[in-house]
Amino acid sequence: MLRQGRMALVAAAIVVAVVAYPAAAQDAPVVLMALPDAGQQRDFGVWLQDALGDEPLQVEWPQLSGRDASEQAPACVVTWSQLERPAGETKQLRAHIRSGGGMVYVVGEDREHRQRARAFWGPLDVNIEDAGGPTSAAEWVPHPLTHGREPIGAVNSGCYVDGEGVSPLIRAGNGHIAAAFDWGPLGRAVIVDAAALFGQLDQASPRPAMRDFIVRSVLWAADAGDAAGGPEIGHPAPPTSGGAIGAGPVDAPQYTRAVVELPTDRERWPQVREVVLAELQRAGLEISEPRVGEGEALITTDRLERAGLLVLGSSREEVQWNEPLAVGWFFSRGGRILAIPHAGEGTMTRMIGFNQLLTQLRIAASLARPGGDVGLVPHPITSGMMLEEQPRVRGGAQVWAPLTDPLVTVRRRPAAAAWQLGEGRIVVIDGELLAPQGDDKRTLDSMRTLLRRSLDWLMGSR
Missing domain, CATH: 3.40.50.880 (Class I glutamine amidotransferase (GATase) domain)
Structure with a gap:
């Protein structure tokens, strides 16, 4: 009783x-x-x-x-x-x-x-x-x-x-x-x-x-008291042994569909978008660009469940609360992510939404990198690559990623990085690297090669 x-x-x-x-x-x-x-x-x-x-x-x-x-x-x-x-x-x-x-x-x-x-x-x-x-x-x-x-x-x-x-x-x-x-x-x-x-x-x-x-x-x-006081919530943990920098081979993703969210409006996004879409098509990926109404989540587990690649650009000031969870879920299941931060006057606040999407991966980007000479860092992606004579780019995004060295530096600041955890892989490339440069107003051949090789690495063929 x-x-x-x-x-x-x-x-x-x-x-x-x-x-x-x-x-x-x-x-x-x-x-x-x-x-x-x-x-x-x-x-x-x-x-x-x-x-x-x-x-x-x-x-x-x-x-x-x-x-x-x-x-x-x-x-x-x-x-x-x-x-x-x-x-x-x-x-x-x-x-x-x-x-x-x-x-x-x-x-x-x-x-x-x-x-x-x-x-x-x-x-x-x-x-x-x-x-x-x-x-x-x-x-x-x-x-x-x-x-x-x-x-x-x-x-x-x-x-x-x-x-x-x-x-x-x-x-x-x-x-x-x-x-x-x-x-x-x-x-x-x-x-x-x-x-x-x-x-x-x-x-x-x-x-x-x-x-x-x-x-x-x-x-x-209970959402009471000071339970925090440490790093941000919800990050996949870096491994305690072995390499986190693409040291282990991975299988090709089960699906070849790329879910793409890239802006089409201000700054130099139209040119960057054109370069990225061309390389996605060259890689034989099926491109899906979802559109949703205001206040609706664009990046969801349903959309990512049968995707092999997620392509993110800094396109929104605010994201829905469940979208970073969907990105983390996709990565933890072996998903591949290409993230491209890029913003300028009038669109800088979009970097807030971009960084929110990547919080579970412990990766962030800030508009703190000055312009200058481009340098390559040894990595499977950059192995054998050649730069143009004295290549220079404008100021742009600096990439912060754990347990990894950058792929590309500009004035010794990381402008591109690659990270692997288990089967999950992510490459972050400052959009300014892919934008037109110099008098001829075209993307540097070396940076287009970087993008191409990054996609190969993401999809498991490098």
Whole structure:
């Protein structure tokens, strides 16, 4: 009877929480402990409640406090992959996220728990896969929630977490055993494998390296306090070994369609666009240029699902919140990206939207590069290339990319770069390099060659 009553209270709290969520702003955010009232899960909840004692939160246990749950909805629900839930609670938990709520979700250590987690998260496009229990070193992935954390040590991974818009948090073996998802107005979630959370010696409270991480995760999911303080959210992590600069061979993409977003209006975009489209056609790619209405997302997972290449130009001041997630999803699945920043007087603010699209790839461009002489940097793309005598270009974009050297420099500033992570590849070329130069008003032959070779490298033939 106690268990049934407790579960009913949890379900009631969540139902009211979903309905009342928008009214929760005036008081301290509520964290709802939707956890079993016995065993390891309860011990974890008791520890977490104590750890959150100094934070600007209200922690509620509906089954213990008898809370009515009608005054204020939870900003975050902390829950577990429970084997038994009352009818309707799973839908209510999903509705909590879809209505803008946050969640910290622990995946239990046995197969039944993973199956429950997979069934719960599947409709939200989150994948929970069996890891097979290998023992391996767990590593933090750069993210605000992991910034400055001490080493985790070895874990016996139970599951890997992946999905659309994933921001990995902890890597172990061949996958990620903790991850964050930020769906904007559709809510936030942190999902963590219990194997990462607890050590073998203490099953009642998280291992020391994980304690501050869990507190930060609750604050982040509840959108309360200062959970950040590190690098920007949502970047695929650079590898800890091996080369990230095109060192590994890749297969050609399954599809030959290129989704292209290039401006046609101001500055020198018409000339740059003409050069790029000509080289795409030469490479045998099918060109698709989607058009959408104002306020609609142009770059979506549906459009990229059967694309081999995404071509982005700095064409918009604002992008929709889900477009950077789509770009990151495409790249993480082995997609290839050609990004071309270019702007001038009257269009400089378009660089904001361009950089937003690339936030998940940890790449950015700024209009800080002066004009000057062009130089080549050794790379598979530039190998054997020859420059014209004393080639010069106007000032333009400077490219910032992690773990890589540039392809082209202008006055020692990076103007083009290539980056590879797994099967994903991206080349960023300052549009000024592809624009007409000199008295004859034509693109430098060497820069057209750079573009051609970049496309070959992106598509796996170099």
